Amino acid sequence: MSPSSTSGAERPQQGALDVEAPVARYWPEFAQAGKDQITVEDLLSHQAGLAWVDEVLTLDDALAWDPMIEALERQTPHWEPRSAHGYHAVTYGYLVGEVVRRVSGRSVGTYFREEIAQPLGADFHIGLPDTEEPRVAPLFGGTVGRPSGSTAAPELDEQVRATLRQFMGPDTVLGKALSAGGAFAGEGIWNTRAVRAAEVPAAGGVGSARGVARLYAACIGEVDGFRVLNPEQVKAAATQRTRGPNTVILNLDLQFGLGFIVPSSLLALGGANSFGHFGLGGSMGWADPDAQLAFGYVMNRLDMGLAGDQRSYGLVNACYDALSRS
Numbered sequence: 001m002s003p004s005s006t007s008g009a010e011r012p013q014q015g016a017l018d019v020e021a022p023v024a025r026y027w028p029e030f031a032q033a034g035k036d037q038i039t040v041e042d043l044l045s046h047q048a049g050l051a052w053v054d055e056v057l058t059l060d061d062a063l064a065w066d067p068m069i070e071a072l073e074r075q076t077p078h079w080e081p082r083s084a085h086g087y088h089a090v091t092y093g094y095l096v097g098e099v100v101r102r103v104s105g106r107s108v109g110t111y112f113r114e115e116i117a118q119p120l121g122a123d124f125h126i127g128l129p130d131t132e133e134p135r136v137a138p139l140f141g142g143t144v145g146r147p148s149g150s151t152a153a154p155e156l157d158e159q160v161r162a163t164l165r166q167f168m169g170p171d172t173v174l175g176k177a178l179s180a181g182g183a184f185a186g187e188g189i190w191n192t193r194a195v196r197a198a199e200v201p202a203a204g205g206v207g208s209a210r211g212v213a214r215l216y217a218a219c220i221g222e223v224d225g226f227r228v229l230n231p232e233q234v235k236a237a238a239t240q241r242t243r244g245p246n247t248v249i250l251n252l253d254l255q256f257g258l259g260f261i262v263p264s265s266l267l268a269l270g271g272a273n274s275f276g277h278f279g280l281g282g283s284m285g286w287a288d289p290d291a292q293l294a295f296g297y298v299m300n301r302l303d304m305g306l307a308g309d310q311r312s313y314g315l316v317n318a319c320y321d322a323l324s325r326s
Contacts, residue, residue: 016103019044019236019258023095026102033076042081043088043095044258045241049077050095051088051173051248052181062183063198065107068094079247085256086173086248089280090180093201096259109199120226122214124207127199136206137300138191141281177248178280203280212296216276216287220294234289238262238275269316282309286316291323 017026019040024031030038035048042048053071061067072094079086088095097108104111109127117124125132169175170185179185184203189195196206218228219237229237237258245251255264260275269276269286270293276286281302287294295316303309 017099023099026099029070029073030098032073035077035081038077038081040099041241041258043092043099045085045256046088046092046246046248047082047085047242048088048095049079049081049084049086050075050091051078051086052091052176052179053183054181057181057183059183059186059189059195062180063194063200065094065199068180068183069098072098084244084247085242086246087177087254088202089177089248090184090200090203091177093199093203094180097199097201107199108201112201116215116218116228117211120214120218120223120228122207122218123211124205124215126201126205128196128206130197132206133193133196136196139281139300139302141302173248174250207298209296209298212283212285212298213294214296216285216296217294220287220289221292231289234275235273238273238289269313270320278312282312284312284316291320293319293323295319 017040021040022031022036023038023040023043024036026040035050038048050072053068053075055071055074057067057071068091072091093108100106100108100111106114107127109125112126116122128136170179170182175185176182184200190204195204198204214223215228217223218226220229220234221227237260239257240255240262241258242256246254253264253266255262257275259277261267261277262275263269263272270288271290273290274286274288276284276295278284279298281299283298285294285296297312297315299311303311
């Protein structure tokens with residue numbers, strides 16, 4: 001599970017994780033409530049049926065890590081694992097992050113920093129240090145509402161809220177997944193120091209567009225002597241593992257490999273072997289190993305798109321247009 005480098009000795013955790021193995025091999029308490037046969041691959045491809053927790057957890061519980069982990073241990077899957085897939089918007093980071101912790105002995109934020117971000121020089125954090133806080137641009141729009149001092153018409157704001165309630169309300173499947181069952185439902189929480197400081201791997205990463213692009217570049221090639229994935233790992237990660245509608249993202253044709261979104265009728269960015277991921281509001285990271293192209297886009301004004309928006313699509317298309325003319 002460690003990143004591979006062509007310029008250094010093999011790392012101690014290399015080969016320590018088998019994605020086809022049951023999660024319980026590494027995390028024994030996970031086997032509760034009929035989850036003993038769920039594999040690491042099921043977690044990585046959003047097929048585990050654990051897109052939210054039914055237990056009532058506060059934001060403080062979720063930020064403390066262990067209460068969310070213990071709730072997931074007790075949680076019965078919401079669908080039979082591997083019978084369907086649905087975006088585990090927030091719980092994904094806890095599920096995969098706990099496997100990382102059990103295998104490496106380090107939290108996912110620490111592991112990411114020590115094994116990937118620092119050696120690569122990538123401007124990206126899972127658990128933002130105090131020293132980086134002044135650099136953060138606050139989010140606004142989309143699900144986080146208007147910025148302070150906004151002059152937007154109140155009736156327009158209410159129209160947005162009505163749309164959000166219809167598709168992402170607290171009783172909807174998508175609303176539960178986006179809030180991990182309610183723990184992250186509070187208004188404005190993504191702009192708080194407490195959330196940015198905590199390790200919330202699937203939803204709370206903080207970084208720059210260059211940092212995102214550098215991470216993806218190191219997945220498909222060597223960057224300053226460092227590489228995150230070898231070619232065999234890239235092929236495995238970008239191989240489609242899911243079929244059919246995404247039961248959480250409005251039954252859309254959104255498909256996954258191992259952790260990454262892969263091309264589908266909804267998203268056909270790049271070549272057939274492309275892979276990447278989108279953030280709520282329009283941010284994205286994407287890589288095309290055939291074109292040797294890596295791309296990152298972040299913004300602080302959130303649009304309503306669940307899988308990119310016209311800003312990110314337009315920039316990616318411009319990249320390919322430039323390549324075609326070179």
